[in-house]
Amino acid sequence: MKNPFKNTTFLFGVTKAEKLPSDNGIEVLLSGRSNAGKSSALNSLADNKKLARISKTPGRTTEINFFEVEDGFKLLDLPGYGFAKSGRSRRKNWGPLLEEYFKNRQGLKAVLIFMDIRHPLKPIDLEMIKLCESFDIDYVAVLTKSDKVSKNISAKTIQQVSEAINAKEILIISSLKKIGFEKLRKVLIGFKYE
Numbered sequence: 001m002k003n004p005f006k007n008t009t010f011l012f013g014v015t016k017a018e019k020l021p022s023d024n025g026i027e028v029l030l031s032g033r034s035n036a037g038k039s040s041a042l043n044s045l046a047d048n049k050k051l052a053r054i055s056k057t058p059g060r061t062t063e064i065n066f067f068e069v070e071d072g073f074k075l076l077d078l079p080g081y082g083f084a085k086s087g088r089s090r091r092k093n094w095g096p097l098l099e100e101y102f103k104n105r106q107g108l109k110a111v112l113i114f115m116d117i118r119h120p121l122k123p124i125d126l127e128m129i130k131l132c133e134s135f136d137i138d139y140v141a142v143l144t145k146s147d148k149v150s151k152n153i154s155a156k157t158i159q160q161v162s163e164a165i166n167a168k169e170i171l172i173i174s175s176l177k178k179i180g181f182e183k184l185r186k187v188l189i190g191f192k193y194e
């Protein structure tokens with residue numbers, strides 16, 4: 001089957017609420033701590049290594065990057081937050097933009113929260129979950145880098161996460177091993193029809 005994400009293209013980056021594009025079509029936000037593996041996942045999703053920049057230095061992405069999967073369906077790569085030194089000032093900058101975005105965005109269907117399977121549910125992830133819950137937006141936990149842990153640890157972590165939060169789905173992926181992307185694609189496509 002053809003990969004429906006294959007033709008995903010980068011549109012632009014936005015740093016200020018007033019620069020957000022008009023609220024057309026549906027949008028899914030990709031969020032997660034810096035280094036969680038969001039950009040790698042986006043590239044694997046589209047099967048295009050050049051799509052999103054994969055930062056070697058954590059926290060290098062500094063904008064909300066808009067990607068178009070197809071007409072009327074966008075993915076937004078939210079730069080990593082909560083990382084070490086630059087975290088606090090970045091978080092301060094993020095707050096208003098994100099709040100503004102959540103408050104007024106009709107097209108926002110869901111938020112994916114990418115978490116390194118070895119370090120899930122950090123305070124900043126819980127903040128994002130709270131934000132989703134306060135605006136009644138579905139969120140999906142995506143546990144990344146599953147190649148780094150055993151099957152046993154994976155299963156335990158999924159159990160632990162499912163007990164702690166009300167995620168619509170809990171998925172596990174490995175961009176390195178290309179595992180979990182069929183399911184992730186299915187879940188994302190599902191949001192088109194809600």
Ligand SMILES: Nc1nc2c(ncn2[C@@H]2O[C@H](COP(=O)(O)OP(=O)(O)OP(=O)(O)O)[C@@H](O)[C@H]2O)c(=O)[nH]1
Nearest residue numbers: 034035036037038039040055059080145174175176
């Ligand atoms: N082993 C392993 N490493 C991964 C995987 N996915 C990403 N990485 C590595 O993790 C690091 C961070 O990946 P990125 O995709 O840039 O992370 P990000 O969440 O986009 O980070 P920011 O843009 O800073 O928010 C890179 O060195 C990747 O090569 C994976 O599935 N397995």
Ligand SMILES: [Mg+2]
Nearest residue numbers: 038039055061
């Ligand atoms: Mg990134």
